[in-house]
Amino acid sequence: MITLDTIQEAHDRIRPYIHRTPVLTNQTINQRAGADIYFKPENFQKIGAFKARGGVNAVLQLAADELQNGRSIGPVITHSSGNHAQAIAYAARQVGTKAYIVMPRTAPQVKKEAVRGYGAEVIECEPTLEARETGVQEVMARTGATLIHPFDDDRVIAGQATAAKELIEDAGQDKPFDIMMAPVGGGGLLSGMALATHYLSPTTIVIAGEPEGAADAIQSFQSGRVEKAPYINTIADGLLTTLSERTLGYIRQHVTDILTVSDPEIIAAMRLVWERMKIIIEPSCAVPLAVVLKHPDRFAGKKVGIILTGGNVDLGKLPF
Amino acid sequence: MITLDTIQEAHDRIRPYIHRTPVLTNQTINQRAGADIYFKPENFQKIGAFKARGGVNAVLQLAADELQNGRSIGPVITHSSGNHAQAIAYAARQVGTKAYIVMPRTAPQVKKEAVRGYGAEVIECEPTLEARETGVQEVMARTGATLIHPFDDDRVIAGQATAAKELIEDAGQDKPFDIMMAPVGGGGLLSGMALATHYLSPTTIVIAGEPEGAADAIQSFQSGRVEKAPYINTIADGLLTTLSERTLGYIRQHVTDILTVSDPEIIAAMRLVWERMKIIIEPSCAVPLAVVLKHPDRFAGKKVGIILTGGNVDLGKLPF
Known part of the structure; x- marks a missing residue:
């Protein structure tokens, strides 16, 4: 059982060993999206990712x-x-x-x-x-x-929750976020975000993004059972894993929706971040922004928080 | 004549229209360089560059x-x-x-x-x-x-000087920088840095980096006359211009040295920044770091400030 105290204790425990990453905004991307987006660049985190x-x-x-x-x-x-x-x-x-x-x-x-x-x-x-x-x-x-399992572990989930906690503390105080977003693979980050948001910003909903070519979480979310993706074919190679019973439980309880995007949509969002924000993000990491750009109806005028999960890409194999 | 007041007034004037970019450090790069480097990422500046x-x-x-x-x-x-x-x-x-x-x-x-x-x-x-x-x-x-000339203009030079001013204010107070570094093309940024450093951190020396394939500033610096490069062939396409009498004057007065690097050295430094700092910088921008990595004897144990000048690259034409 992960409580607010669990997340607070995790944050106190890890603080000396991690960066408090900043919050970034970008006018061009906000104009393109018609939304007010606050990015948390965990590509600047130790080891280059929120993990x-x-x-x-x-x-x-x-x-x-x-x-x-x-x-x-x-x-x-x-x-x-x-x-x-x-x-x-x-x-x-x-x-x-x-x-x-x-x-x-x-x-x-x-x-x-x-x-x-x-x-x-x-x-x-x-x-x-x-x-x-x-x-x-x-x-x-x-x-x-x-x-130490990558996501099927409450200690790991509580650690990942601190990314959303910091984003809420640094940019969600005067006016709470309408929507918090993360990509979903095994569901560790998404579970942590859902729990942190539930405790710290209860009026905010959580929406996840998933690649069409690894669409297991959306199916599991709908059926209530851990399911495999119908097929695996995506550039977002950090999101190929299926959920666990544990992460599915947290996600069904605290996440409002999971939306999928295609690889061309992911690559376009990734390129937009590289070109306009001048930061290097992985394809997996561009999935939530791709979702925002694909569904202007859902996000227009909203205040949105997005965790940029990591920046470990092979520069010799870029999709541009 | 650019005085400390000129630079201070320029800073007050432009403050509402520019970002105060942060200061970044990176352990891996410091270990590789054997120096203590503070980067000022002007690739995050408005329009993606210090200009x-x-x-x-x-x-x-x-x-x-x-x-x-x-x-x-x-x-x-x-x-x-x-x-x-x-x-x-x-x-x-x-x-x-x-x-x-x-x-x-x-x-x-x-x-x-x-x-x-x-x-x-x-x-x-x-x-x-x-x-x-x-x-x-x-x-x-x-x-x-x-x-409005790109660099042969005191108003432009005073504006560029504010980048070095911020870096000194934000990271050069408790312990002054040993060395401040910028790349040199027309010399606007380097002149501004040299003047700001002269006024605000007088114990700090200024060293410029220049591509071997556009080595005009080093020749002009030595001869005291504005000279052309013997040949132009470099990936650092922001640094092809020659100095003006004005910038040569400031540089001869306040810059200690100009050191050159080859294109492979520039590309390796650029890749190091992309991979380890997760930020997108132009080739021109990697020149000072390439100089540090090439001359460990000159920089070992030094506190070094480097302006990362910009991040406007064509993602379709990367040298990796």
């Missing part, structure tokens, strides 16, 4: 729990090809413990190097979910490492 | 001078294919006057559109300096417009 928040909170809380039991924290482990890998590697280094990261051998070399750069050990596996999970089990058996 | 400062100051001062003579400001004109064009267009709109911008017909369509987007009239000419100057003369004769 630093959840990873650090989970590892620090684990360390505190172990200490209370008279033990020091042991190694931690996760499997990820993306930002969560770097987040856990970064977090482990802060508490002086070892991190094992199981990564598909096909993951870009630059991502493996980034993880190693934070002092973690990369264990390569075949690029299937099964191989990843087997890899994790083997290392856990061998080392006693504790698994 | 908004000089353009606005010149146009507002012109308007004030005309008013003192009992006249309202007439049209203004400049020739530019780059950021100064947008700066004058933006500035003219703030005072409600017309701007004519003479641009080579070969300039990217997106730049012409940006200038028109600020309400200015684009006059196309052949892509030679002679055609540009003839174009300006014709429009001036026809419309009575006042020319």
Whole structure:
């Protein structure tokens, strides 16, 4: 159960290890959207993505729990090809413990190097979910490492919630947001945003954006069961995961709607942010803005908060 | 004669029309450089570049001078294919006057559109300096417009000086900068930085960066005469211009050194900023950082301030 206190405690816990990212606005984008948008650029966050928040909170809380039991924290482990890998590697280094990261051998070399750069050990596996999970089990058996799941973990969700909390504190006080928005993959950030908004800005609704080519959350949201996407084909490679029972529960309780966008719409929104805001965001990150631009009827005249989730792109493979 | 008062008045004059850009630091880049670098991201400035400062100051001062003579400001004109064009267009709109911008017909369509987007009239000419100057003369004769030169103008230089002034105010108080850095093209920004640093942080030296493929300023700096580059071949297309007598004078008086870098060094520094800072900068803008990375002996352990001059790049033509 994540309460307002849980989120506040998470924020106090992680504050020394994360950036309080600023709030950005852009006149051209507001004119184009017909809305009043406040962006929270978590691409400027440690490790280049909001995932630093959840990873650090989970590892620090684990360390505190172990200490209370008279033990020091042991190694931690996760499997990820993306930002969560770097987040856990970064977090482990802060508490002086070892991190094992199981990564598909096909993951870009630059991502493996980034993880190693934070002092973690990369264990390569075949690029299937099964191989990843087997890899994790083997290392856990061998080392006693504790698994930190990318999103199916209340400590991680409470950490991600601090991004929405900061946005509400910094730009939603005099006039509350009408709408808060995040993209949805596994649902960790969206769950955290939904909970933080519920507690801190109860008149604000939460709307998620999802790629058409990974449209599992919208189906799960409608049916009430965790479902797979009918097909996977999208540039938004940070949003391919399905929800968990836990995140689906939070989302069904506190999110108003999930809207989908196509890859051309995502790329156009991403390009607009690069060109007009001069900041580098990942395709996954452009999904909420793409939703706003696609549905002027839903967002006209509204005050909208959007988390820009991350900026870890391969500059050698841009869609422009 | 630009005094401390001139710069202070310019700052007060332009403040309502420009952003006070933040100061950014990056651990990875500091480790790589072995120095303590404070970046001032003028890519987040109005029109995406520091040139908004000089353009606005010149146009507002012109308007004030005309008013003192009992006249309202007439049209203004400049020739530019780059950021100064947008700066004058933006500035003219703030005072409600017309701007004519003479641009080579070969300039990217997106730049012409940006200038028109600020309400200015684009006059196309052949892509030679002679055609540009003839174009300006014709429009001036026809419309009575006042020319605002991109850098050979004390009002413009005083405006550009405010970028260095802000950087010194925001990050150079407790411990003064050892070195302030800017790229050099026509020398407007560098002159402004040199003057602001001279008045506000007199123990700080100023070092400029210049592309090897447009190495005119270093020659002029050494000889004391305005010289042309031996050849022009660089990706840093904002730095092709030669100095004027005016800017050479300021630079010879207040700049300690000019150091050159190759295009591969510029591109590597640009990529480092994109990847690690998640912000979009132009090639011209990466020149000072490339200088720092090339000369670890000169910069080791130093506190360095760098103006990131702008972020107007063509995403369809990236050097990665």
